Amino acid sequence: MQACTLTASDLACRRGDRVLFKGLSLALRGGEACQIVGTNGIGKSSLIRIIAGLMPAFAGSVATTGTIGLIDERPALDPQLPLGAALAFWQRLDGSADAAVERLGLANLLDVPVRYLSTGQKKRAALARLLGQNASVWLLDEPLNGLDSDAVKLVEALAGEHLAQGGICLIASHQPFALDGMGQMALAEYTL
């Protein structure tokens, strides 16, 4: 995996006419992980989107090296396609062969249209997309939502393996996420 870094300096985020947080700085190198914790609406998802470059920061700057993979509440899979075909689109785009469907427990769901999948199954499918992307910086926005306890352990194991390979994990979640050596950042410290 390519060397990757993630540096955010003095970030501020504004939604509407409210400044959600300001003065937030963060630096992660390959093999490091950080969990952003905070109550609902404090700006965890916004922070993830700012770091992903999908939302402009109100102030401050973000610099990342390495490819970014994102998991959020939207799986980006065509609802009307069978799961296998929906994942195949991303495999062709990312040039990956194996989407780790066996390990994620999706092997017998490949014929089922995505719209019939449960929340947890869609989340597993999104993880399959992420694994196929082979990105070095993982931005996970509430990755455990809708997952059963076995799947939670699986996601934690996948994140651990990703770190061992020299990747970065930035996890926004209010649920506990067990990962060795992961730092925590409480967003409440940066609110006004």
Place this chain on the structure above:
Amino acid sequence: MSASLLQLLRRDLAMLLFGGRRGGTMLPLLFFLAVAMLFPFAVGPDPRLLARTGGGVIWVAALLAAILPLDRLIEPDIELGFFDQWALRGIAEEWIVLMRVLAHWLSFGPPLMLAAIVSAALLGLDGHTLKLVELGLLAGTPGLAALGVMVAAVTAGLRGGAALAGLLVIPLAVPLLVFGAGSLATGGESGIALTAAVSLVLLAITPFAAGAAVRAARG
């Protein structure tokens, strides 16, 4: 990059062409034929009147048919998170939009040109008029496709976006309609050349306007 664009085009075509998964892809075609079929009922069976106005009817029907799929062109992909994932992979919105215009045109332009032959028979158009209609549609439908994608991107995420998109496309399509249908009245190729010029302008603007609109809608 070009391999990615090919994959995008392949997905877009699977969505929009016949039997496409985004539903109702035959609708514009059937709608077009239905309008052409209803017109003689509305104005009466006088063959001279039909022959004189038929070409214009085909143009209006084509415009209305192109409006039908607007709400499915851009908004679902923003809502489902596709545009976010493409952005992370470094695929520019401008390219995505260009592929979408191409797929949208392929899904309604050539089918309408085929259906226009049937409509011409229903309306009793002669061969020369049919030729002008077909050439005009060939020059004008790419512009309609570009306009449709641009307006779909601008109205994506707005409340009542679908209705608003239809309302916005109609006045913006006036130049295409004036020159395209106007070529029938003047009987010359200048009208078709002007239609093609308007189409080219729309095709040139759309990737940038729609790309910017998609980025703004992402918020």
